[in-house]
Amino acid sequence: MNAATASFATAPQQVTAAPKEIRLRRARRTLELTWPDGLHSEVSCLALRKACACSNCQLAQQRGALTLIDAEVGIDRLELSGVSGLQLYFSDGHFRGLYPWGYLRDISERLA
Numbered sequence: 386m387n388a389a390t391a392s393f394a395t396a397p398q399q400v401t402a403a404p405k406e407i408r409l410r411r412a413r414r415t416l417e418l419t420w421p422d423g424l425h426s427e428v429s430c431l432a433l434r435k436a437c438a439c440s441n442c443q444l445a446q447q448r449g450a451l452t453l454i455d456a457e458v459g460i461d462r463l464e465l466s467g468v469s470g471l472q473l474y475f476s477d478g479h480f481r482g483l484y485p486w487g488y489l490r491d492i493s494e495r496l497a
């Protein structure tokens with residue numbers, strides 16, 4: 386019997402290194418990230434909130450439901466989610482989204 390090779394349509398999961406530095410700038414409502422390769426990015430809390438990929442937000446997006454997000458949304462607290470990413474606690478009470486390093490890196494590059 387031949388060995389089957391599974392092929393996936395999705396991009397290979399690359400392991401993204403954690404940022405060297407993460408700074409929550411509450412007054413500016415941004416998250417500052419410095420990556421090991423020198424990329425420095427400052428992403429607004431609003432952009433991060435919009436990018437939430439939790440099941441609720443994804444479902445809303447699939448349904449085309451309008452999600453109202455306060456433009457003044459901030460981040461109250463961040464926590465490391467294991468060694469692979471961050472969990473962000475937004476000021477609007479939303480905290481279900483996990484942000485793996487690879488995803489944060491994507492967001493950083495898009496907004497850089």
Ligand SMILES: [Zn+2]
Nearest residue numbers: 437439442482
């Ligand atoms: Zn969400």
